Amino acid sequence: MSGPIDSYVRLTNPGRTASREEAMHLVRERHNAMIKQAEKGAFKDAGKRLVLGPSAAVARIEDEYRTRPTFDWILPSTDVIEQGIQAKKDRGDAMKQAMVRAGNEDERRALAWETRVTEREIANIEAAIGLAPNKEVEGIEDLNAMRALQGASQTGDITEQCLRAMERLGVKPGQKWPVGMKTALMPHQIFAVWWMAHQERHTPYHGSFLADDMGLGKTVSGIAVIKYTLPTRPKNKPGTLVVAPASIITQWTQEVQKHSNLTVLAWRERTRVDGSNGLRLLSQFDVIVTSYEQMVIEWEAKGPLYRAHWFRVVWDECQLLRNKMSKRSQASCNLKAQYRLLMSGTPIQNKLEEAFPHFRTLGLPVLRTEDGFHDAIGGKTGRAGPAALSVVYKAHLLRRVQETLFEGEPIVNLLPKEQVEIRVVLGPERAAEYRSRRAKDKREWIERTEKKQGC
Numbered sequence: 256m257s258g259p260i261d262s263y264v265r266l267t268n269p270g271r272t273a274s275r276e277e278a279m280h281l282v283r284e285r286h287n288a289m290i291k292q293a294e295k296g297a298f299k300d301a302g303k304r305l306v307l308g309p310s311a312a313v314a315r316i317e318d319e320y321r322t323r324p325t326f327d328w329i330l331p332s333t334d335v336i337e338q339g340i341q342a343k344k345d346r347g348d349a350m351k352q353a354m355v356r357a358g359n360e361d362e363r364r365a366l367a368w369e370t371r372v373t374e375r376e377i378a379n380i381e382a383a384i385g386l387a388p389n390k391e392v393e394g395i396e397d398l399n400a401m402r403a404l405q406g407a408s409q410t411g412d413i414t415e416q417c418l419r420a421m422e423r424l425g426v427k428p429g430q431k432w433p434v435g436m437k438t439a440l441m442p443h444q445i446f447a448v449w450w451m452a453h454q455e456r457h458t459p460y461h462g463s464f465l466a467d468d469m470g471l472g473k474t475v476s477g478i479a480v481i482k483y484t485l486p487t488r489p490k491n492k493p494g495t496l497v498v499a500p501a502s503i504i505t506q507w508t509q510e511v512q513k514h515s516n517l518t519v520l521a522w523r524e525r526t527r528v529d530g531s532n533g534l535r536l537l538s539q540f541d542v543i544v545t546s547y548e549q550m551v552i553e554w555e556a557k558g559p560l561y562r563a564h565w566f567r568v569v570w571d572e573c574q575l576l577r578n579k580m581s582k583r584s585q586a587s588c589n590l591k592a593q594y595r596l597l598m599s600g601t602p603i604q605n606k607l608e609e610a611f612p613h614f615r616t617l618g619l620p621v622l623r624t625e626d627g628f629h630d631a632i633g634g635k636t637g638r639a640g641p642a643a644l645s646v647v648y649k650a651h652l653l654r655r656v657q658e659t660l661f662e663g664e665p666i667v668n669l670l671p672k673e674q675v676e677i678r679v680v681l682g683p684e685r686a687a688e689y690r691s692r693r694a695k696d697k698r699e700w701i702e703r704t705e706k707k708q709g710c
Contacts, residue, residue: 347370347374350366350370351366351370351704353366354366354367354370354701354704355701355704355705363701367697400603400604400605400606400607400609400641402641402642402645403603403607403610403640403641403642403644403645403648404466404602404603404645404648404654406641406642406644406645406648406649407466407644407645407648407649407652407654408654408655408656408659409653409654409655409656409659410656410658410659411659411660412659412660412661412662412663413443413446413655413659413660413661413666414442414660414661414662414663416446417442417443417445417446417661418442420445420446420449420450421442421445421446423449424445424448424449426440426445428442432445432479433448433479433482433483434482435482435485435515435516435517436478436479436482436514436515437513437514437515437516438475438513438514438515440472440475440476440479441472441666441667442661442666443467443471443655443659443661443666444471444472444475444476444479447465447467447476447480447653448476448479448480448483450463450653451463451465451476451480451596451653452480452483452484454651455484455567455594455596458651459620460595460617460618460619460620460623461593461594461595461618462594462595462596462597462617462618463595463596463597463651463653464596464597464598464602464613464617464651464652464653465477465596465597465598465652465653466598466599466600466602466648466652466653466654467600467653467654467655467656468600468654468655468656468657469600470657470667470669471655471656471657471666471667472667473571473598473600474507474510474571474598475510475514477497477569477571477596477598478510478511478514478515478517479514479515480596481494481495481515481517481541481542481567481569482515482517484566484567484594485517485541488541488566489566491538492538492564492566493534493537493538493543493563493564493565493566494538494540494541494542494543494565494566494567495541495542495543495565495566495567495568495569496542496543496545496560496563496565496567496568496569496590496592497542497543497544497545497568497569497571498545498546498547498550498568498569498570498571498587499544499545499546499547499570499571499572500546500547500571500572500575501546501547501548501549503571503572504521504523504544504545504546505521507519507521507544507571508520508521508544511542511544517541517542518539518540518541518542519540519541519542519543519544520536520537520539520540520542520543520544521544521545522537522543522544522545522549522560523545523546523549524549524552527549527553527558527559528559529558529559533558533559534559534562534563536559537559537560537563538563543560545560547575547583548583550583550586550587550590551582551583551586553586554582554585554586554589555582555586560590561589561590561591563591564591564592564593565590565591565592565593566592566593566594567592567593567594567595567596568590568592568594568595568596569596569597569598570587570595570596570597570598570616571598571599572598572599573597573598573599573602573613573616574599574601574602574603574604574609576612576613576616577603577604577609577612577613578612579608579611579612579615579625584612584615584616587612587616588615588616595616595617595618597613597616597617602648602652602654607632607640607641607644610628610632610644610647611625611628614628614647617651619647619651622647631643631647632644632647657669
């Protein structure tokens with residue numbers, strides 16, 4: 256199996272050097288030189304994960320080194336990388352077509368292996384040059400999506416904005432605020448509460464989008480803003496509806512009870528009540544927690560959740576709305592609410608278009624329509640897409656990451672992530688069963704592919 260540098264050379268320089276060996280020598284020479292400089296502290300610790308490309312790419316990277324003495328990472332020769340990866344994908348598609356036309360099983364097996372090798376080489380290249388997911392944007396694979404989210408993240412010191420919010424709200428460090436909270440909020444959470452309340456009151460769509468990184472306390476911030484704005488909720492009217500994955504319904508109810516004196520009810524299929532009695536029941540609690548699946552059921556049946564006019568609707572883990580054609584995405588747009596709040600640590604995971612259902616759910620002017628979104632952001636083909644989306648995110652989304660600072664220190668002190676690899680060796684019977692199922696799946700895949708190609 257070839258290494259990342261080897262793969263990078265063959266990807267970005269097909270036929271553009273006298274020989275593959277010459278390209279390898281140039282890359283390794285430049286790479287080792289930068290590593291030595293990095294070890295001396297010139298570029299923090301980025302050098303250990305840097306792979307440099309030859310020719311013009313090297314000059315571009317050296318220029319960036321001179322103008323940016325400190326940085327977290329660098330993307331060498333982005334255009335070349337994108338073109339090369341696309342060329343690899345085109346080659347993989349061609350091999351898949353050849354696999355369908357192959358005359359015998361051995362030839363098909365060889366082509367299938369080559370296809371897997373190609374896909375693995377692309378993964379190696381992405382890992383080598385920094386395109387693979389990292390702890391800040393875990394799960395994001397698309398380069399444009401990564402750029403847009405990173406551009407909107409607050410990575411500097413937020414001390415001033417946090418202290419200003421605390422002064423406006425009259426909150427002192429360590430104080431349990433707002434009244435009724437059982438937990439003292441951290442400064443960045445207090446700012447989040449102020450920001451969400453401000454967005455709800457002073458934007459035309461009356462909503463906000465909290466996208467703090469995982470581990471920064473989005474749930475507690477959401478509970479706090481519910482408590483803070485509770486006095487403005489109309490009496491005898493439904494309060495806040497929280498829509499969350501079914502697996503964390505119980506966790507949400509427990510968190511509400513643990514951190515506040517808010518009343519909460521889990522709205523499930525077995526506990527729901529129809530008709531006017533259902534509406535009365537919904538109005539008796541400050542917080543109603545339900546699942547995305549239950550939301551869709553109620554939407555299709557025009558149940559109490561959709562007959563109520565909510566004070567606020569919160570969509571936790573709102574990346575689940577990313578498919579604009581899904582029922583849950585369409586159902587979310589039909590909930591009636593005075594205020595709307597989206598929460599997710601990974602707002603977009605693969606492509607820029609995943610942001611559109613969020614804007615549609617929030618009701619953002621212009622961007623809530625597909626034509627308006629594509630005109631403003633550019634979609635897949637727009638070169639300014641990531642930059643344009645970052646601008647929108649900065650105005651309508653709040654995102655802090657684990658490296659964000661307060662008074663010169665990280666806003667939270669989380670334990671470092673530790674990855675443990677455990678290899679499991681299958682016994683003879685399990686191994687035979689695995690091989691049998693794999694062969695069956697392979698035959699079925701080939702049959703489906705042939706059917707699609709009309710063979």
